[in-house]
Each structure stands twice: as structure tokens, then as C-alpha cells.
Amino acid sequence: MNLINKEVTHKRFGKGSVVEYNDSSIEIHFATENKKFVFPDAFGKHLKLHDKSAANSLEKVIQKKELEQEKVKQEKEEEKNRQRKEQQLRLEHEKLMKNHKLHPESQMVFWCDDEELSRVFTEWKVFTGVIKSGNNKGKPNKPTRIYQNSVCLLTARDSSIPEKDRRILGVYMVNEDFIGKFCEDGYIPAHSEYRLQLTEQESDRMPLWKYYVNEKSPHKMSWNTGKYRYFDNVWMAQILLDIVSLKSDTQEKELAQNFFEHFCRLNRIREEELPEPNGALMRL
Structure with missing residues (x-):
């Protein structure tokens, strides 16, 4: 479409002809002066093309631009609504967390079987199991103590070895938006960043019972x-600190250190006040 020298009429300035135009502006020569207008918007309000063929082509351009503008407007509105909903959810979440009293035992240690281990480190979520009896029999257990300050500790032992030799295989902070009492499916998803899998050699140096103890039977490992x-928040801090010391790879060590510091912030634990591990294995 070529509009150069095409005649137009303006409601105020009268007749003129197109001198120059581009995607955003058009210059019209009138009897006494040249005037610039927004293109193609001005043709829907102030300018009229005399050439019918050019006017039809221009109408299609205007319609296309209006559709594009409407689409952009709609996308902006949708984005605004999405941000508004996110803000509302964030405020609700912050309110819940503000009112949440930090439980001294808000960490979870899991006994993972072979089938679960085959997928837990790829899907990065663990299942709490189902209720065995009562009115809610068959429904998933709700991890009611679990909030964003919580960690899932993954452990296992071969059936041929004693319980005292149970090893820690991996660990992750729960997803930052997870609230256990609202969990309906029993799955606890991992944080997008704070997650660690130990090598076989590292696991051999991380026995669970070095940290964990049943206070009612402190010398019994069952x-x-x-x-x-x-289990105890302090025990989890001890585990994370020892994992930091185990890691030799620079990147993994940095992640482990960041993980430990993040955990301590959320659980209000000071590293310098952290006691030495005193689990059942340490009391033999």
C-alpha cells in the first residue's frame, strides 16, 4: 500500500496530500503547512482518504492494529489479575506463617523402600503413606507440622543389616509454599533450590542414629x-552442617552451606550455639 501523494481530508485543516509516513506517523501537506499525525490511528478519527482502494487497504491495517492492541490490553489485564491473585496468596501465606508458632520438632525423617528410592531423587517428593485405621482409613497422612521451615530427611537400610546402620541418603527443604495441614494427597514436594543427594561414600559416613534418639529409650535403636x-530442628541443623563438611565438590559444598544457613534462619538456630550430635549411637 502506497499512500504518498494520496489526497486526504481533515475535519479542521481541510484537504491535503500525504508527504511521508511510516509505521507510527504520517505527514500531510495542507494549503498553508505540513502536519504530522499518529498512523494509522488518525484515519479512524480525523483523516479520510479519497482513494477507495487505498482506503480499503488502510481499513484492514487499522483493524489488524486494533486487534493487536486489544490483544495486548487483554494480556496486560490477565497479567494484572494474575499478579493480584499471587499477591493475595502471598499475603495469605505470610499471614499464616506470621501466626505459625515454630514447633521444635518440625522436621521429618523418612524410611524409604527400594521402590520409592528409584523415583524420589528424580521427582523430588516423598509420600507420607496412608492412615491404617479409623474413620479416615486409606486416606493420606497429613504432615501437619510441616511448613516452609521444615526438611525431609531420606534414609534407608538393607533388610539384612541392623537398624543402627540406617544411612542418610538425601535431604531437601520443603517447597516454600507448602503448608502441611492443607496437604490432601500426602506428597511433600521439594524446594526448587535446597535439595541434596548424597553419594554412596557420603551416606556411609552419615548414620541416622548419630543424631536421632528416642528420648524415652535413649540407648535403643528401633x-x-x-x-x-x-524430629528435632537442632538435630537437622547438625546433619546439614556435617553434610557441608562432607562435600568436596565446590558447587555442591556451596549449595550445602547455603542450605544450612537458610535452614538456620528459618528455624532461628545460631551455628555457634549448635551442640555436638548426641544421638543413640553416641551414647553406647
Whole structure:
């Protein structure tokens, strides 16, 4: 479409002809002066083309631009609504966390079987299991103590070895938006950043019972039933600190250190006040 020298009429300035135009502006020569207008918007309000063929082509351009503008407007509105909803959810979450009293035992240690281990380090989530009896029998367990300050500790032992030799295989902070009492499916997803898998050699140096103890039977190492236990926030800090010292790879060591510091901030633990591990293995 070529509009150069095409005749136009302006409601105020009268007749004129197109001198120059581009994607955003058009210059018209009138009897006494040249005037610039927004292109093609001015043709929908102030200018009229005399050439019918050019006018039809221009109308299509205007319609296309209006559709594009409407689409941009709609996308902006959708984005605004999305941000508004996110802000509302964030405020609700912050309110819940502000009112949440930090439980001294808000960490979870899991007994992972072979089938679960085959996917837990790829899907980065763990299942709490189902309720065994009562009115809610068959429904997933709700990890009610779990908030964004919580960690899931993944452990395992071969059936041929004693319970005291249970090893820590990996660890992750729960997803930052996770609130256990609202969990309906029993799955606890991992934080996008704070997650660590130990090598076989590292796991051999991380026995669970070095840290964990049943205070009612401090010299006894037995799991009995169930696939998870809540345990002390301080014990988890001890575990994370030891993982930092185990890591030799620079990148993994940095991640482990950041993980440890993040955990301590959320759980209000001071590294310099952290006691030495005193689990059941240390009391033999």
C-alpha cells in the first residue's frame, strides 16, 4: 500500500496530500503547512482518504492494529489479575506463617523402600503413606507440622543389616509454599533450590542414629512401624552442617552451606550455639 501523494481530508485543516509516513506517523501537506499525525490511528478519527482502494487497504491495517492492541490490553489485564491473585496468596501465606508458632520438632525423617528410592531423587517428593485405621482409613497422612521451615530427611537400610546402620541418603527443604495441614494427597514436594543427594561414600559416613534418639529409650535403636518420624530442628541443623563438611565438590559444598544457613534462619538456630550430635549411637 502506497499512500504518498494520496489526497486526504481533515475535519479542521481541510484537504491535503500525504508527504511521508511510516509505521507510527504520517505527514500531510495542507494549503498553508505540513502536519504530522499518529498512523494509522488518525484515519479512524480525523483523516479520510479519497482513494477507495487505498482506503480499503488502510481499513484492514487499522483493524489488524486494533486487534493487536486489544490483544495486548487483554494480556496486560490477565497479567494484572494474575499478579493480584499471587499477591493475595502471598499475603495469605505470610499471614499464616506470621501466626505459625515454630514447633521444635518440625522436621521429618523418612524410611524409604527400594521402590520409592528409584523415583524420589528424580521427582523430588516423598509420600507420607496412608492412615491404617479409623474413620479416615486409606486416606493420606497429613504432615501437619510441616511448613516452609521444615526438611525431609531420606534414609534407608538393607533388610539384612541392623537398624543402627540406617544411612542418610538425601535431604531437601520443603517447597516454600507448602503448608502441611492443607496437604490432601500426602506428597511433600521439594524446594526448587535446597535439595541434596548424597553419594554412596557420603551416606556411609552419615548414620541416622548419630543424631536421632528416642528420648524415652535413649540407648535403643528401633524404628518399629510407620514410614516417617518427626524430629528435632537442632538435630537437622547438625546433619546439614556435617553434610557441608562432607562435600568436596565446590558447587555442591556451596549449595550445602547455603542450605544450612537458610535452614538456620528459618528455624532461628545460631551455628555457634549448635551442640555436638548426641544421638543413640553416641551414647553406647
